[in-house]
Amino acid sequence: MQEKIISFASPVFFLLIAIEFMVAVRRQQHRYQINDAINSLSLGVMSQITGVFLKVLSVGVYAWVFQHAALFNLPEDSSWIWLSGLLLYDFLYYWLHRMGHETNLLWAAHVVHHQSEAYNLTTALRQTSSGALFGWVFYLPLALIGYPVQVFIAIALIDLLYQFWIHTQQIGKLGWFDRVFVSPSNHRAHHAVNDLYLDKNYGGILILWDRLFGTFIEEQDAHPVVFGTRSPLRSWNPLWANLEVYAAVAQDAWHTKRWGDKLRIWLMPPGWRPADLENSTNTKKFDLQRSLFNPPLEASKIWYCLLQFILALQLSTHFLLSFQSISALAAFAYACWLIITFWIIGGLMEPQRLYVLLEKCRLGLTSLALAFSDSWFNSFPLTMLSKIAISCFCLISLLTLWRIFEKTK
Structure with a gap:
């Protein structure tokens, strides 16, 4: 169902992308980079294609737990079930998203969404092809409580679609809205690689979770946001975009001598390395003023x-x-x-x-x-x-x- 809804929603996505593009040209700021946009959209389409084959995890496991272990039989036609389900889903998404930045195993999937050095509506569609491998675990509480499968699928789609519009630089701060909901300003700070903004603003719809758990930061005019990752991809290869962190962590896991570290490295934050490998390579300091990846092309x-x-x-x-x-x-x-x-x-x-x-x-x-x-x-x-x-x-x-x-x- 999700694939069909997103397919039918695609014309709306592209209409909004076209409007954003024209606004950016008229303002002469934050213009699109065509190769980057193609790369982001390719990754988004690939995530939908691979998602077809991973439904057994993203939905299948949920359905099995709901059928065999649900504590309550909640009705599908109650507005309170839908509202509370969306609220709980957004809370669980906060923790999945946060762990996606704090553990190598989940960052290896989520990094795809952050690799672009641009920030526009095509970035919203830049999604991982491997996120369903482990992400399903975080939503099992919904199944255990008894939220029906169709409700889960629908609220997951609502949470996902909401996050499309916040990936833009053409909308500034929105006053009280920024204090309650995830907004373009809040999410720009989340995508930043500046020291000030790192690992902040994980919310999907509500920014209240970040305020509650101490991960909120406001976008500051004195510190313009720089987008991308601390280990820039510097490639338009969508397959490598999905594999680069898995490959780097697997390489360290192979070379480290301690068996405990071979497992531990997958659960540690990005950038962590075993003691016996810590000084084996020279790590270049990240440069905020680096040139953007844009190979010349006729x-x-x-x-x-x-x-x-x-x-x-x-x-x-x-x-x-x-x-x-x-x-x-x-x-x-x-x-x-x-x-x-x-x-x-x-x-x-x-x-x-x-x-x-x-x-x-x-x-x-x-x-x-x-x-x-x-x-x-x-x-x-x-x-x-x-x-x-x-x-x-x-x-x-x-x-x-x-x-x-x-x-x-």
Whole structure:
């Protein structure tokens, strides 16, 4: 259900992104960086695609606990159940979010949302693909109390959708609203890497939790917010964005000699290292004045990546609306093709020659597959005209790829 609602809400998201973009241009401040926006949106779409296969954890475990261990049988049609459920969900989200900044295991997933050095509405859609692996644990109290599964799914979606609008620099402080609710000003401080703002403002809808537990800070004009992470990603690769912290922590866990530290490192705060590794590498001091990651790329190459991204975005919507009607194997193959597409687009924006070769393979194999099949991933019938149109698009893309990436290298 969540995938379908988000898919149908996407036009509203993009309308608001367009409005924010025009406001930023008119004000001549906080303008969009197209490659960063594509990267953030790619990560958001990938999180929805992988979420299809992780529903067994994010919803399945909740449903099992609700069915077998719920203390009460709460009604679905009570407004008080919905209101109290949303309040309790937001409280539990605060602790999941806080632990996501205070433990390596959860930070490895959550870091994706913070990697962008820009801050706009596309950042809101920049989500992890692995958050469901462990995040479900925090919401089990709702199941134990007896909040129905459909209520849980709906309030989780409400909490998520609320947080879209707060990812903007075009809205200033809002007076009393900032003192009660999570607002753009409050959340900007949360995304900051300045020492002053680190590990603050974890609330989803209510900022009251932060005030209650001592993690609130107000955005200060004297200290402009700098966005990103203390270990900048400096890549448009969406796969590496999801794996970078897992890889770094796993590497330290492998090299440390103490068996206790091999486990402990996953539960410690980001930046913590075992004593035997603490001085093994020279750690560079973080520079707030660092240059932003923005590899130079000709306009023609940006337009090529943008066109391929838009097409992949439309096909991702098709996947999210139809995956339940096809076999698990076909859905997995379709999902892999989409994720590989976003991965290659990211590589083309850096740009790296390897990804030009991979893009040739993707386009060629896609066209070749249609020559031996009358359906899209053996699940969606295609007319001869459709097959010809897709093949022609692949051919034109190959010629364009050669023209702007090979001939001008």
